[in-house]
Amino acid sequence: MTIARTVCLGFLALILIGTILLILPFATNDGSWNNPMVALFTSTSAVCVTGLAVVDTGTYFSFWGQLTILFLIQLGGFGYMMTTTFLMLLLGRKFDLKQKFAIKESFDRPFLQGSNSLVVSIVATTLFFEITGIFLLLKVFAQEYGLSRGLWLSIFHSISAWNNAGFSLFSDSLVAYKSSWLVNLVIPGLVIFGGIGYQVIIEFYLWLRKNISRQKRVFCFSLNFKVVISTTILLLIVGTFAFFLTEFNNPATLRNLSLQDKFLTAWFQSMTTRTAGFNSIDIGKMTTAGLFITMGFMFIGASPSGTGGGIKTTTFRILLNCTKSALQGKDDVVLYQREVPSTLILKAIAVVFGTAASIVVVTILISLVEPNLVFIQIFFEVISAFATVGLSTGITASLHSTAQLILICAMYIGRVSILLLIAAFIGNVKPTSLHYPEENLLVG
Amino acid sequence: MTIARTVCLGFLALILIGTILLILPFATNDGSWNNPMVALFTSTSAVCVTGLAVVDTGTYFSFWGQLTILFLIQLGGFGYMMTTTFLMLLLGRKFDLKQKFAIKESFDRPFLQGSNSLVVSIVATTLFFEITGIFLLLKVFAQEYGLSRGLWLSIFHSISAWNNAGFSLFSDSLVAYKSSWLVNLVIPGLVIFGGIGYQVIIEFYLWLRKNISRQKRVFCFSLNFKVVISTTILLLIVGTFAFFLTEFNNPATLRNLSLQDKFLTAWFQSMTTRTAGFNSIDIGKMTTAGLFITMGFMFIGASPSGTGGGIKTTTFRILLNCTKSALQGKDDVVLYQREVPSTLILKAIAVVFGTAASIVVVTILISLVEPNLVFIQIFFEVISAFATVGLSTGITASLHSTAQLILICAMYIGRVSILLLIAAFIGNVKPTSLHYPEENLLVG
Numbered sequence A, B: 001m002t003i004a005r006t007v008c009l010g011f012l013a014l015i016l017i018g019t020i021l022l023i024l025p026f027a028t029n030d031g032s033w034n035n036p037m038v039a040l041f042t043s044t045s046a047v048c049v050t051g052l053a054v055v056d057t058g059t060y061f062s063f064w065g066q067l068t069i070l071f072l073i074q075l076g077g078f079g080y081m082m083t084t085t086f087l088m089l090l091l092g093r094k095f096d097l098k099q100k101f102a103i104k105e106s107f108d109r110p111f112l113q114g115s116n117s118l119v120v121s122i123v124a125t126t127l128f129f130e131i132t133g134i135f136l137l138l139k140v141f142a143q144e145y146g147l148s149r150g151l152w153l154s155i156f157h158s159i160s161a162w163n164n165a166g167f168s169l170f171s172d173s174l175v176a177y178k179s180s181w182l183v184n185l186v187i188p189g190l191v192i193f194g195g196i197g198y199q200v201i202i203e204f205y206l207w208l209r210k211n212i213s214r215q216k217r218v219f220c221f222s223l224n225f226k227v228v229i230s231t232t233i234l235l236l237i238v239g240t241f242a243f244f245l246t247e248f249n250n251p252a253t254l255r256n257l258s259l260q261d262k263f264l265t266a267w268f269q270s271m272t273t274r275t276a277g278f279n280s281i282d283i284g285k286m287t288t289a290g291l292f293i294t295m296g297f298m299f300i301g302a303s304p305s306g307t308g309g310g311i312k313t314t315t316f317r318i319l320l321n322c323t324k325s326a327l328q329g330k331d332d333v334v335l336y337q338r339e340v341p342s343t344l345i346l347k348a349i350a351v352v353f354g355t356a357a358s359i360v361v362v363t364i365l366i367s368l369v370e371p372n373l374v375f376i377q378i379f380f381e382v383i384s385a386f387a388t389v390g391l392s393t394g395i396t397a398s399l400h401s402t403a404q405l406i407l408i409c410a411m412y413i414g415r416v417s418i419l420l421l422i423a424a425f426i427g428n429v430k431p432t433s434l435h436y437p438e439e440n441l442l443v444g
């Protein structure tokens, strides 16, 4: 438990330091002492890379306040990516020792040579993507706002996108850029690579390097890579069509756009919902069907060892294949010629059951505190907080402070509970009598 | 697949026969030909023992129409109870042949001597409970409505309660009897015994008989019995307190009642939500929190081999213990000193995943058909239809006919999908290398 416990306390410490910094007068635009509740909410939202906001980040906070928020996002996102990857490495080793059949597995992971180089490698990956993002976004923002303001906007949105934080300096998020091809490619690019996880990126990089240098060595993608890539692509496509179809006739969102912009906006929404939290349409004006679909995608979320939240694509895929197996009357679950170990199935159940139960309890609590609010808005807000998405129908700022405190807890639990679960899983995993080669896969 | 397929077609045939009968002029109170849509909806709702209604059963239908509905309820409820029990028997035999360690199991089930006596035994059990219910309810209804009307009311409500159908001849269901101790004990008694399943009842009966005749033979309750009884009691208690607390201050439901009536009404609501569908408070006026809790309990539902719906108490319990195991870092799931086989875990996942996915899809479809309806009402209605509960916030009758058709499909799928799943499961179950005695348990 020690690693995860350390990380949980680390997140908590970071939130408290952030809160204190954001209370100080230098952080606000008008130079006054900040409301402690606003500071706590913003700091939690930044550290947990959620993106829910009770004030308008772009106008309420000074440059220094915004910089503080950006640091909190960067540390929170990096910390999460680092920890989940490190825990997965530990998990892999544990399995390697126990499984005689899984020689294949260690072969699948040439990138996990040791934890020493892990920090350096993750920092390098992060910087590579963020700096690329800044340069590309500068083209759009410098043109519109001049070089210095444009640079700041590019830095902020690039870091926010890579960390799936969803914080924006524009009060309407990215609604103004719904027709910009560059913004609709760069932001999703950062969000998707950030959310797809370090392991997948590094595997893709190794594969690229092998092909370019024409090495003779056999290269196999890991199960994690195959599951994450196929599930992510599937969800992105399904999401784009779902939003296109449900919002097609809604005058407040897609109806008055050209066909191309309709697709671009639906694509952006499909990408941002799991779990970036930017928006290029007004979430509060979406149709009921569109909102409900959004909730489903928020719940699923991004992929393990990335910066995003939710139950994760791998968990979703395992449960989908469990259902398929049960319908076919089989008693094993196979993913790409690998049997899914029963421990992973239990963990997938725990992630979903735990998240769903937490969402239900918190929704009930906020409904009791705010009896006059519409149910769908509360439910949406709670799922958004737990899955660290940050989309909102617009009720966050007007919530009673008790409800805001509950949301703060929800954001924190939504971020760290998975860590505790993985740690519990690593701590006591026992050797089992295997009858088929199994391969390891991170869920949650 | 043949058994389940036969049953699915049987249900469909029964619905069609019921629809034709309810279209005929003899069925309606005013003697005119009935609207086919109303007839189809009512017939489906009766055969699937759901209880959702687009018209007021007590005033819209003639005595003969009501009698037809009662027959449909009785055949639908009996057919479901019979089929699930029979399939579980088959499942038990399959496991007996395959599991050398599970000698205990066949010993646990002295009541499954053969399928010949099964029909007789289920009919006898049904008649025993329904007739007892009729006599007890007669005390209340005869006093108020005279003997002949009172007898009809008693027969109708007793059969409706035993089958967890939720149809009532009173337009406000049982709101008028919220303070009546007799109604608040007899109806819940019928509902709970009907929903707890034939297997549990017969085991309880055998245990009683053994204790009365003082046999020396060892008697062990089955895993199914222990899980169903403990989970049902737990859910009933949690539900009573949840409704008591969330509705305590709601002037439209509990606030103006005495403390005793508050508890009585909360208890009734806790019992009826999984999955009887009667109500003694106005569902449409419940708080948001109360409605959301109701949805959760509706989703869980009753127990296998009974007349109720939902994902079933056993499924819920298995997933709860999977979560517990994962949190403890264990790789097996144990319930009362029995390991839960991995096939059952897969099936539990399939039941929940399938039900949840169906609910999401149907909710989206109805949201698209009825864009102006409030989300919580649609969501509530759809869960109620899938779990064959029949509670409604009051929108059923005013729904567009397309939405009503979708609900009809939802009621039917909600009832028969579990059968198909069990059948698929029985059809292909393969021997596995066991390392621990496992015991069989029905989910869904």
Ligand SMILES: [K+]
Binding pocket: A049, A050, A051, A164, A165, A166, A275, A276, A277, A388, A389, A390
């Ligand atoms: K986010």
Ligand SMILES: [K+]
Binding pocket: B049, B050, B051, B164, B165, B166, B275, B276, B277, B388, B389, B390
């Ligand atoms: K019902």
